[in-house]
Amino acid sequence: MLWEVDIHPAPTEADRAAERLVASARQAGYGEQLNAATARAFLIQGEHLGEDQVQRICDELLCDRVVERAEFAPVGDDRLLATPARLAGDATLVQVLPKPGVMDPVALSTETAIADLGIERPLVRTLNKYWLTGVDAAAAQSVSDRLLANDAIEQSVIGPLSVDHLDAGGAYEFHLQHVKISGLDDDALMRLSKEGQLYLQLAEMQTIQRYFDELGREPTDIELETLAQTWSEHCSHKTLAGRIAYRDENGERTFDNMLKETIFAATLELRERWGADDWCVSIFKDNAGIVRFDEEDNIAFKVETHNHPSALEPYGGANTGLGGVIRDTLGTGLGAKPVCSTDVFCFAPPDVDAADLPPGVLHPRRVMQGVVEGVRDYGNRMGIPTVNGAVYFDERYLGNPLVYCGNAGIIPRDMSFKEPQPGDLAVAIGGRTGRDGIHGATFSSAELTSESEDLSGGAVQIGNAIEEKRVQDVLLAARDRGLYTAVTDCGAGGFSSAVGEMGEEIGAEVWLDKAPLKYEGLSYTEIWISEAQERMVFSVPEAKLAEFQSLCESEGVEAVVIGQFNPTGKLLLKYGEHTVGELPMSLLHDGRPPVVRQASYTPSPVTPLTPPDKANYTADLLAILGSLNVASKEWVIRQYDHEVQGGSVVKPLVGVRSDGPGDAAVVRPKLTSRRGMVIGCGMNPRYGDLDTGRMAASAIDEAVRNCVAVGADPKLIAVLDNFCWGDCEKPETLGSLVRAAITCHDLSLQLETPFVSGKDSLNNEFSYEADGQKQTIAIPPSLLISAMGQIDDVEKSVTMDLKQAGSALYLVGATRDELGGSHFAQVNDLEGGAAPTVDGPAARDTFIALHQAINSGLVRACHDLSEGGLAVAAAEMAFAGELGAQIDLSAVPFVGDGDSAAARLFSESNTRFLCEVAPENEAAFSEALGGRAAKVGVVTDSQELTIESGGAAVIKSPLGELKAAWQSPLAW
Amino acid sequence: MAAPKALILRSPGTNCDVESAHAFELAGATTESLHIRRLLEQPDRVDDFQILCLPGGFSYGDDISAGRVLGNEVRLHLADACRRFKDAGKLVLGICNGFQVLMKTGLLDIDDDQGPQATLTLNDSGHYEARWVRAAAVPGQCVFLQGLSDLDLPIAHAEGKFVARDQDAFDALQAAGRLVIRYTEPCGASPATYPANPNGSVGDVAGICDTTGRVFGLMPHPERFVDRTQHPRWTRGGVEEGAGLKIFENAVGYFR
DSSP: OEEEEEEEEOTTSOOHHHHHHHHHHHHTTOOTTOEEEEEEEEEEEOTTOOHHHHHHHIIIIIOOTTTEEEEEEETTOHHHHSOOTTSOSOOEEEEEEEOTTSOOHHHHHHHHHHHHTTSOOOEEEEEEEEEEESSOHHHHHHHIIIIIOOTTTEEEEESSOOOSSOOOOOOOOOOOOBOOOTTOOHHHHHHHHHHTTOOOOHHHHHHHHHHHHHHTSOOBHHHHHHHHHHTSHHHHOTTTTSEEEEEETTEEEEESSHHIIIIIHHHHHHHHHHGGGOOEEEOSSSSSEEEEOSSSEEEEEEEEEOHHHHHHOHHHHHHHHHHHHHHHHHTSTTOOEEEEEEEEEEEOOTTOOGGGOOTTOOOHHHHHHHHHHHHHHHHHHHTOOEEEEEEEEOGGGSSOOEEEEEEEEEEEGGGSOOOOOTTOEEEEEESOBOSTTTTHHHHTTSOEETTHHHHHGGGOOOOOHHHHHHHHHHHHHHHHTTOOSEEEEOOTTTHHHHHHHHTTTTOEEEEGGGSOBSSSOOOHHHHHHOOOSSEEEEEEOGGGHHHHHHHHHHTTOOEEEEEEOOTTSEEEEEETTEEEEEEEHHHHHHOSOOOEEEEEOOOOOOOOOOOOOOSOOHHHHHHHHTSTTTSOOHHHHTTSOSOTTSOEEEOSEETTTTOEEOSSEEEOSSTTOOOEEEEEEEOOHHHHTTOHHHHHHHHHHHHHHHHHHHTOOGGGOEEEEEEEOSOTTSHHHHHHHHHHHHHHHHHHHHHTOOEEEEEEEOOOEEEEEETTEEEEEEOOOEEEEEEEEEESOGGGOOBSSOOOTTOEEEEESOBOSOOTTOHHHHHTTOOOOOOOOOOHHHHHHHHHHHHHHHHTTOOSEEEEOOTTHHHHHHHHHHHHHTOEEEEEGGGSOBOSSOOOHHHHHHOOOSSOEEEEEOGGGHHHHHHHHTTSEEEEEEEESSSEEEEEETTEEEEEEEHHHHHHHHHSTTOO | OOOOEEEEEEOTTBOOHHHHHHHHHHTTOEEEEEEHHHHHHOGGGGGGOSEEEEOOBOGGGGOSSTTHHHHHHHHHHSHHHHHHHHHTTOEEEEETHHHHHHHTTSTTOOEETTEESEEEEOOTTSSOEEEEEEEEEOOTTOGGGTTOOEEEEEEEESSOEEEESSHHHHHHHHHTTOOOEEEEOTTSOSSOOTTTSSSOOGGGEEEEEOSSSSEEEESSOGGGOSSGGGSTTGGGSOOOSOTTHHHHHHHHHTTO
């Protein structure tokens, strides 16, 4: 019997979901006539399920009778289709339900909870129902497509459902598949690569062809897939960790492994320089980078991207992006405990006209809402505070939004390394394997096109955060009992990459038929490469297996032996008694043919940027405060729990009303200690249009100075790189990346700031056809630098809000004519100019001196100068602290040519801070900064910001107006 | 008497167990975290404790509605053990998700012959929100709030809007002195409007107690304010200690 239960708001209650839908539909131009009613619904199938039982399920489980009303009947009954009385007029019913196989955590919980009532466990699917009035059928379909259902994971039905039963999947019949590769010419090889969604390059396909020719057989499908997963850009980083011939104005340089010879090399050199004082622990080899924290513990940090999935299904993509990076922390060493998360997003401006969107592109507003909700629902449920982040806007993120998710954790010092032992069993725990996420790893190497949604919907998934929380709980308990020798997460490539990586030095045999499945019907290859979420693989000594499994069982986590690490040096894949694949580990991990890629960088000629000479710049300041990159992100931040775990010291929003922009977060990972972790980030895609080297330097400086601004010790800041770039098969695109990597190397050494981990996402280009021509949108070069600092005593932290009238304001650092790529240039439509530089040695000295002053208690408030320069920093400090400020531009130390009021106000020169200092501490502060700071103004109790130049006010505005300009654009 | 023992009840999705245990320990209790599955196997284990704490989080993902699945487990399988616990004069504290669970267990004496008199439902904003609020305690006989008046606490939830079944039900709870903690404006004024009342709760209700004053549930998180550096404005001065700690100290002190 298949029943449907509809849950409606009670007559006394508002239909909030309908209100939200109507608001977004009106915004999207569907007219003021549109109205809606909604219900959430459950399809419940049980062989003997009777009306009394369904009534009980409604009363005791599904319906909250104080605020809801339930309607139930056999599916298809007219009562379920009738327009609710609260909606007048003839309505079109749109029903949206997840496609079969898509994760539906609510349905799973409902099945278990019904069984808990003592009723036979049924099959459940959830759906959402929308009755729409004031639109015709075509418009209803359009509302459904654009606002209600995402074709990548959901199906929508206009009118009645045509289901009469829920499908539990069909049985699988084993059949070993071989793929013909021998004798294929180059074109045929590339066709196989593309049509099989392997996305391998010709030289790689040729290597595979040669290998199997020598063996005298064809590869099986699973062997080909394994090679494609392991050799994918996502898993092997073959471009940046590969051979590159690079050319720029300084000549030519060849790399055997570009990342190793730039960013990684700098860290090695620093570690050598530090000798016994080396505080790095595990660098660029585990799932996250690890550094020392205190006598007992180390801390780990990793930032990942999940761009391609988020472009197709923003909620699921961001959801599983955060879930994935949390598993990176859990899979670092023997398992780190996640302490806090970060998120950085890049979107196209949300006010783009829907009519101007290329085919296959979701509206940026919908992308933004989905991404924010996806991160929210995963992080909050896991109980990991999201403490830091940023949002950037640029038209070129239209087809490729960027979603960076980071996670930091804490791990005992003696558990920071892992090593599977020969003979250990491979045990998979957590979620079951389904057909979700097939080809995610290889798909991320492909350019997105307007057809990507049809082609790769399977690569998109929805997460189940509670499953991952269970895995976390059990993992940390098993770690502390010493029940395993190694752990890693199932990320891209699923079991294929997890087992392949863990068995790299030993060898492994895998019994694919043992893997627990969500439903029947999966082939051995689907099991092997599925990227179903919330799974981790452990190597467990046989003697510990019983205890490990019993611990898992006690917390309701499934743990199944799927193979063994055998000292054979090869990967043997079996399904029952059948061998379905056999590959040497050496071929998987070292067999990829070296490809030399060409990279070139030609510095663009610097064209002068002459700022308009104005008598008053108040309007410019208001425009910059109201520009999307600078504007308040409170709408996002408030949806994230930033305080769970109880360690929050400096929150993302600070000040009198907790709505000013904090520079970096301070978190106590151990509630019994005063030692803190500091998390910040830096990113400046706009500078990359002028010079990707300067962009990289600025991002590093910004990430470090954010941390220093709240009190972090600059000698203990570790950073991560995340390169999101366009198509790096184009020499100039790759060249712009190499240019950035070389700068990272140089500045890392100068600042003594080590890179400890990183990740890249290339091919962020979107192509479509318009007027019969192929059009391509490439993202701007987007390097995110994330920083993890430390503070000895969190009570020494400072925040950016002004504290007291009468204080002095000191500007730390030199201002230059660096308006290129600035927000002043943006709001005035000015091209050219020079992007900001970083003087590495001077920056390090400045950071150390300022830290000394903060640590000595000489600083009441400190804010870093970034987008919008001095004027924006002063405005933000003033309105966050609800105190006025008076600043004299003539006191600003200016270096070099191009001096102007505009440059002093808005230049985005690096390594600068604005500090509030109590009158009694002015002398000590000046001395601590040793000539690097100049007194530029005072804090007043006037509720007004005044900036003067030569005795005349060039900016004068009440704080309320400044704050309103800053808050209004994204006050959704 | 020795330090009272607090049972911190875990379930899949509980995520404030560590800081809740920490708060009880700061207050002088000893604590043990126990998974709901252990308790379902051996309901008698609850008898070893004086305080039962249901911490915050997303029990079972808050699937269906917040606290529903865990609340049903307790109601269906632990009713006897819980009644015994209550009758023995012991204390029960539900924080945030723990409050949502308590509302569905029967332990808060919220049901009359017509069913539940009140519920917690989706915030007026329609989504999860995290922010600090000002709350006014009107302790009455509520053990946990004795000696407290106004305090700052953080909230972090999607389904915290308190709604009574009707005006009669609200008036009855009010008259019985069970609406013991309310949201106020930052200056202390009532009624509170958004965001001071962060979710649209009727009567600004932030927490309620049972008829004995020994079972207490609230949406704000007192365990997140047991140290001065947890306050959002501690860098502005004037924050001496974590005001939320008093709630845990009251519970511990009750057994001294």
